[in-house]
Amino acid sequence: MSGVITEFAPAKINLSLRVGRAREDGYHPLDSLVTFADWGDTITVRDEIALMMSMSGEASEDLIEEENNLVLQAARALQDHAGIDKGAIIHLHKEIPVAAGLGGGSADAAATLRALNQLWELDLDLDELARIGLSIGADVPACVYSRPLRMRGIGEWIELIDNFPAFNAVLVNPGVKVSTGKVFEAFDETEPAELKEAKGRGPNVLDWLSREPNSLERPAMKVQPKIKKALGWLDRQDGVELVRMSGSGASCFAIFEDDADAEKAADAYEKFSVEVGLAGFRDGELIWC
Known part of the structure; x- marks a missing residue:
């Protein structure tokens, strides 16, 4: 396929997140209900003799020093899997903040896999x-599908969900x-159960969600108290x-009854x-409010 391929890399939202005691291999098992936003990053690819990458967007400034980011890792993994040495120019336009809990790097890697899969036919x-x-x-498989789903294991067990409602929301x-x-270090200090x-x-x-936890919320607030303030502000x-x-x-989110209240909160x-x-x-099909 010639020309330019563009893939959207939506922000991943953990609507719920249960985490258990670390396994012997050090990974923590989880059970998470996940959906994706209509906002995120964009990956654009076109043919080139070798793999090259460029970036734009204010959030990309935090990736400039990373020579082996997840986008390039994804491209090389796809090359290896397919047994090819084709190249591409990959452009990442980044909106999702780095280290924000919104799966930005994983979303970018997943979009790269989808885009190069088309480009390289x-x-x-x-x-x-x-x-x-x-x-x-571990988050990349969910981001490949980018639709409502349940993640288990360390992220490798994916259950796609049908008949799931759309929501108005604000991310902060x-x-x-x-x-x-x-x-996770702070989580382990709580001596979690299986x-x-x-x-x-x-x-x-x-x-159902109101009764479900994010098991990492309290440990994260211990690491960074400003999270508690953000949650309290949203709740008001x-x-x-x-x-x-x-x-x-x-990052935190709030689901709103209607988009007018959501817009008001985002502006404030x-x-x-x-x-x-x-x-x-x-x-x-995906549906939206």
Whole structure:
């Protein structure tokens, strides 16, 4: 395929996140209900003799010093899997803050796999791309699908979810980066129990979510207290239905009853904020509020 291929890399939102005691290999088992926003990064690829990369967007400034970022790792993993030496110019336009708990790097890697799969005419399906993605990072398989799903294991067990509602939401970040490693260290200090997986959701997703945790929320607030302030601020906004931290933080989200209240909250937050739609799925298609 000649020309230019563009793939959207949406922000990943952990609507719920259960985490258990670390396994013998050091990885933590999890059970997470995930969806994706209508906002994120963009990957553009076109033919070239070798692999090269360029970046734009304010958030990309934090990646300039990384010579082996997840985008290039994804491209090389796909080359190795397919047994080819084709090249490409890969351009990343970055909106998602780095180290924000929104899966930005994983989303970029997944979009790179999808884009180069088309450019190089490999004809691999999403399941195979997800298997390749797991070698890059535990969140990459979910981001390959970029639709409502349940993640288990360390991220390799994916259950795609049908008949899932869409939501109006606001994402905020209190202007701090949080190391995932440090959050898990703080989590391990709580002497966590073995993972207890979530029970069935039932007909009302919001009621179910209100009873579900993000197991990393308290450890993350210990690492970075500004997360607690962000959650408290969101909880005080008009029309809010659910407030939660996403992933390992520091970004938090709130689900709103309508987009007018969501827009008002996004405009009022003094740090990074964006009003988004969170994807639902019905009749074989993504749906939005």
